Amino acid sequence: MSTLEIKDLHASVVTDAGETPILKGVDLTVESGKIQAVMGPNGSGKSTLAYVIAGHPKYQVTSGSITLDGQDVLEMSVDERARAGLFLAMQYPVEIPGVSVSNFLRTSATAVRGEAPKLRTWIKEVKDSMADLQMDAAFAERNVNEGFSGGEKKRHEILQLSLLKPKIAILDETDSGLDVDALRVVSEGVNKVKADTDSGILLITHYTRILRYIKPDVVNVFAGGRIVETGGPELAEALESEGYERYTAKV
Amino acid sequence: MSTTTALTDPPSDLAPRIRSNDPDAHEVPNGREEEWRFTPIARIADFFEAQAWASIGAECGEGAEEFVSIREVDDPSGASAASAVEQAAGWQATDRPSAVARSNAAQVVAVSIPAEREVADVIVVDLQAGGEANYARIEIEAGPFSKATVVLRHDMTADANGVIVTNVSDQANLTVLNMYDGPRMSRHAWQWAATVGRDATFLGLTITLGGSFVRLVPSVRYAGPGGSGEMLGAFLATDGQFQEFRLLVDHNEPHCTSNVVFKGALAGSDTHTVWIGDVLVRREAVGIETYEMNRNLLLEDGPRADSVPNLELETGDVVGAGHASATGRFDDEQLFYLQSRGIPEALARQLVVRGFFVDVLDKVADETLRADVLRRIEERIGMEALEVSA
Numbered sequence: 001m002s003t004l005e006i007k008d009l010h011a012s013v014v015t016d017a018g019e020t021p022i023l024k025g026v027d028l029t030v031e032s033g034k035i036q037a038v039m040g041p042n043g044s045g046k047s048t049l050a051y052v053i054a055g056h057p058k059y060q061v062t063s064g065s066i067t068l069d070g071q072d073v074l075e076m077s078v079d080e081r082a083r084a085g086l087f088l089a090m091q092y093p094v095e096i097p098g099v100s101v102s103n104f105l106r107t108s109a110t111a112v113r114g115e116a117p118k119l120r121t122w123i124k125e126v127k128d129s130m131a132d133l134q135m136d137a138a139f140a141e142r143n144v145n146e147g148f149s150g151g152e153k154k155r156h157e158i159l160q161l162s163l164l165k166p167k168i169a170i171l172d173e174t175d176s177g178l179d180v181d182a183l184r185v186v187s188e189g190v191n192k193v194k195a196d197t198d199s200g201i202l203l204i205t206h207y208t209r210i211l212r213y214i215k216p217d218v219v220n221v222f223a224g225g226r227i228v229e230t231g232g233p234e235l236a237e238a239l240e241s242e243g244y245e246r247y248t249a250k251v
Numbered sequence: 252m253s254t255t256t257a258l259t260d261p262p263s264d265l266a267p268r269i270r271s272n273d274p275d276a277h278e279v280p281n282g283r284e285e286e287w288r289f290t291p292i293a294r295i296a297d298f299f300e301a302q303a304w305a306s307i308g309a310e311c312g313e314g315a316e317e318f319v320s321i322r323e324v325d326d327p328s329g330a331s332a333a334s335a336v337e338q339a340a341g342w343q344a345t346d347r348p349s350a351v352a353r354s355n356a357a358q359v360v361a362v363s364i365p366a367e368r369e370v371a372d373v374i375v376v377d378l379q380a381g382g383e384a385n386y387a388r389i390e391i392e393a394g395p396f397s398k399a400t401v402v403l404r405h406d407m408t409a410d411a412n413g414v415i416v417t418n419v420s421d422q423a424n425l426t427v428l429n430m431y432d433g434p435r436m437s438r439h440a441w442q443w444a445a446t447v448g449r450d451a452t453f454l455g456l457t458i459t460l461g462g463s464f465v466r467l468v469p470s471v472r473y474a475g476p477g478g479s480g481e482m483l484g485a486f487l488a489t490d491g492q493f494q495e496f497r498l499l500v501d502h503n504e505p506h507c508t509s510n511v512v513f514k515g516a517l518a519g520s521d522t523h524t525v526w527i528g529d530v531l532v533r534r535e536a537v538g539i540e541t542y543e544m545n546r547n548l549l550l551e552d553g554p555r556a557d558s559v560p561n562l563e564l565e566t567g568d569v570v571g572a573g574h575a576s577a578t579g580r581f582d583d584e585q586l587f588y589l590q591s592r593g594i595p596e597a598l599a600r601q602l603v604v605r606g607f608f609v610d611v612l613d614k615v616a617d618e619t620l621r622a623d624v625l626r627r628i629e630e631r632i633g634m635e636a637l638e639v640s641a
Contacts, residue, residue, distance in 0.1 A: 054591050057583065082593035094588040098606025107602065108592035143606070160592060 002069050002085065002167035002200060004030040004053075009064035011052045019060065022048045024225035026064070030168050030200040037203045037211060037236065040222030041244040046204045047091060049222070050172040053202075054088040055081050068168065083112055085167030089157040089174050096144035101156065102126070104144045105163060112164050129162045133189050151182040158189040165193070170202045175210035187213030208240040223247040265499060265529040265563050267345035272333075272354055274301065277347040286346065289525040289557050290495055294464050297384075298348045298412045298440050305382030306357040307389075307411060312375035318399075319376055322359040324388070334359065336390040339474075340418040340446035346468070349442035352412040356386035362401055366394030366420070373617055375402045380409035387413025387441075393423035395448070400426040400617055407433030407461040417445040417453070421475060424452040428620065432627050433461040435492060442468045445482075447507070449475025456614060458624055459486035459494050460631045466495040473504035484513035485611045485624075487631050488554065491521035499529045500543070502536035511543035514611050516604055516632075520553035526576075528560040532569060540570040547578040548607050604632055 011023040022045045030036050040046045052059045053066060055078040066073040068084055076084060096104065105126060110116045117125070130139065133155045145153055154174055161169055171190065175183055191214060193199055203214060211219075211233070219235040220227045221244075228247055229235065269276055279299045280287040311319040324331065331354070337343075344350035362376060378387070391401055397420070405411065419425045431439065439462050447453045459465055471480035480500065488494045500509045515524050526545040547556040560574040581603070589599035608628060615621040 056587055077596070078587060078590035079593050079595050079599075082591055088591055090588070090591075094582070094584045096585050096588065096603065096606055098609035099602050104589075104592075104602075107598070108589075108594055111593035111595065111598075164592065 002032045004086070004168040004200065004202070005065075005067045006053070007065045009049075009052070009066065010062045011048065011059050012062055013048065013058060014060050021062070022059070022225050023052065026226050028202075028220065028227060030202045032167065032200045033194070033198045034218070035194070035201045035203055035214060035216045037205065037216035037219045038222050038227070039205055039208070039219060039236065039239060041248050042206065044223045045225040046222045047172055050088055050170045050202075050204055053086065053170055054078065079111065082164075083114075087161055087164055087166035087169045089154075089161055089169065089171045091173040091176060093145045093153045093157055095146045097146055099144050100140070101142055101144055102140040105140075105160065108160065109163055125163065129159055132162070132192060133159055134185050135159065150177040151179070154178055154182065154186050155189075158186050158193075162189060162193050165197045166199055168200045168202065169193070170204065172204045173206060175205055175207060183210060184213060190214055208236050211236050221247055265531040265561060266501060267499075270343040270345055272344050272350055274347060274350040274354060277344070277350055279347060286497065289527070290466060291464075291493060294493070295348070295438055295440055295466070298438075299351065301351055301355050302384065304355065304384045304386050304412075305380065307360065307385045307387035307406065307413060308358060308379045308381060309360040310377045310379055312377075314372055315374040315376070318362055318364060318370070318374050320361050320363070322361055324357055324359060334390065336361070336392045336418050337416055339392070339420070340416050340444060341472070341474070342416045342444045342446070344414065344442065346442065348412050348440045349414050349468070352386045352414050353388065356388040356413070359388040359390055362389075362391040364393045364397040364399040364423070364425070367396045368394065368399075369397065370399040373400045373402055373620055375404065377404045378406045380406040380411065382409065384410040385412070387411050389413065389415040391415065391417045391425070391427060393419045393425040393451075395420040396422050398424040400428070400620070402428045402430060402620065405429075405431045405433070405439065407431060407437050410438045411441070413441050415441060415443040417443070417455070419445065419447050419451040419453045419478075421448040422450045423448065426454045426616070427456070428615065428624070429455060429457040430624075431457070431459045431461050431465055435461055435463055435490065437462050438464040440466045442470075444470045444472075445480065447471060447473050447478035447480045450477040452479045454481045454614060455483070456611070457482075457484040457486075457496070458627070459484065459488075460627060462492065462494075464493045466497070468497045468499075470499040470501065471509060472501040473507045476504050476506045478504065478507045479509075480507070481510045481614070483511070483611050483614055484515075485608050485628065486513070486515040486524065487628060488515065488522045488524050489518040489631075491519055493523050495525040497525070497527045497529075498543070499531065500541060502530070502532040502539045502541060505536055506538040507536070508539065509541045509543075512611055513545045514548075514608055515546075515556065516548045516550055516607065517554035517556055518550040522554035523557075524554070525557045526559070528574065528576075530562045530572070530574070532562075532564045532566060532572065534565040537566055537568040538570055539572075541572050542574065544575045545577075546607070548604070549578065549580045550604075551581070601629060601632060605629065
């Protein structure tokens with residue numbers, strides 16, 4: 001049982017032009033086995049929330065706290081957070097020329113698990129996870145994200161999720177840019193990880209479409225850098241028909 | 252990282268103006284000449300005049316003795332007659348320091364692969380300085396239909412002004428790994444000329460990690476149609492090192508191919524690298540294919556990387572001709588991505604740098620050799636060896 005607790009989180013983006021506040025008091029708790037959806041319009045700061053939890057250097061936390069099972073996440077480096085059990089499936093995964101997927105996966109699994117996985121079981125593990133996500137075996141020999149289609153990038157993110165088995169996973173707009181078939185495959189991948197490992201999931205999305213495949217326990221509406229409304233799955237249905245205007249007007 | 256792939260306006264004739272082993276046939280550079288304009292020539296002023304320097308000798312690895320010999324030069328002082336290899340390669344010095352080296356080295360390190368001989372083991376030649384400053388003449392000859400891989404390990408404990416003359420006979424297949432690895436105090440100016448015979452294959456790979464000043468002038472020309480010439484390089488310059496690579500591929504025969512890929516990683520504010528890629532496609536060189544590329548990765552702000560590709564086409568009747576040059580800063584987003592998967596920062600940096608060099612190093616067919624080169628590069632970046640292999 002794990003808990004990611006975010007309390008009154010304020011954060012700014014740091015650019016050459018100075019600091020711009022983006023998160024303005026976020027309170028959110030993600031627990032094992034539960035799915036928290038965070039939905040919001042463009043520019044509301046929901047992706048910033050994902051990056052701040054993962055520790056991207058572009059953002060500076062100005063006040064508030066993030067803890068994982070009581071441990072101070074903000075004190076940890078990016079890689080320490082991952083080893084502590086956090087995972088961010090990115091909206092725009094980065095290309096790493098010359099580094100093969102297989103090398104990358106094994107290096108990260110070794111880092112997160114604290115020891116190199118046994119080769120024989122590892123190969124089977126990767127193969128099975130790739131088959132679940134309907135990924136061709138040749139994929140492992142390609143360079144990380146290099147020349148991947150949008151759908152391939154997202155499958156690759158979920159492949160990592162299934163191999164790294166985090167305590168808490170943050171999915172940042174994993175659904176954006178996916179066609180229906182790819183969305184279904186990716187969603188099934190997420191559901192399988194949750195069923196197998198009891199991960200807690202923070203699902204960040206602009207659209208309600210993915211919620212047909214991944215059922216949230218709680219739906220939060222994010223606007224103006226904080227959560228402005230919280231409800232059950234019915235809130236997502238309301239958003240689907242009404243859109244975000246109500247919230248953007250309020251801010 | 253921005254990329255350019257385009258033909259430039261043809262510059263003036265890229266071929267060397269003067270070919271002579273007599274030093275006085277070449278003017279002493281003043282730094283304003285095209286071929287010296289990036290070079291801090293004051294640092295090698297003593298390379299331009301004959302000095303009482305020692306000569307480079309060599310030791311070779313076990314099993315390589317039959318291919319490697321040292322030949323005394325009877326009259327090193329004058330511009331003596333061309334050796335058999337120089338004659339076969341059609342080589343003469345094209346600048347002042349190489350002419351000085353040619354006419355002052357007292358011995359020749361000769362590597363010779365007999366005709367039709369396929370040598371499975373890598374031939375390792377450890378060059379040995381005879382004094383604090385040295386002249387060097389290296390000759391590498393691959394006989395017709397032979398196949399071999401030669402590793403030249405330069406002695407970086409001493410200065411050297413040298414020439415490497417390589418002749419790849421018809422249908423031979425020769426790989427030469429030219430390794431500058433070691434202490435970072437010495438100065439090196441080398442000319443490396445390779446002549447590729449009919450249907451022959453030549454791969455020259457230069458790894459530059461050591462030396463305070465390294466200036467290498469590699470060139471490829473052809474002695475018949477159908478030849479393939481590749482000049483590759485991986486270099487790492489830090490802490491004020493100067494490294495210059497001034498290449499010339501002279502397409503003087505039809506239906507040949509050439510490929511030049513140099514990749515460099517730089518750090519440190521006084522560090523400076525120069526890559527000049529000249530490709531000359533002569534009127535008679537129809538049906539050729541050529542590509543050249545330089546990529547530089549700045550590991551931090553401060554170092555300077557000059558990169559100038561020049562392609563001169565005297566015939567439009569070619570299969571392909573292109574070049575690319577780009578210099579970019581280390582991408583922190585790559586680091587973030589890898590770290591967000593639990594990979595510690597040092598290892599993440601190592602993965603990225605290793606990945607940057609991989610397409611050059613993949614050309615080294617011998618696995619042990621490739622691993623050795625990779626280890627040297629990683630050691631120079633100051634990181635422990637990767638625990639996980641690809």
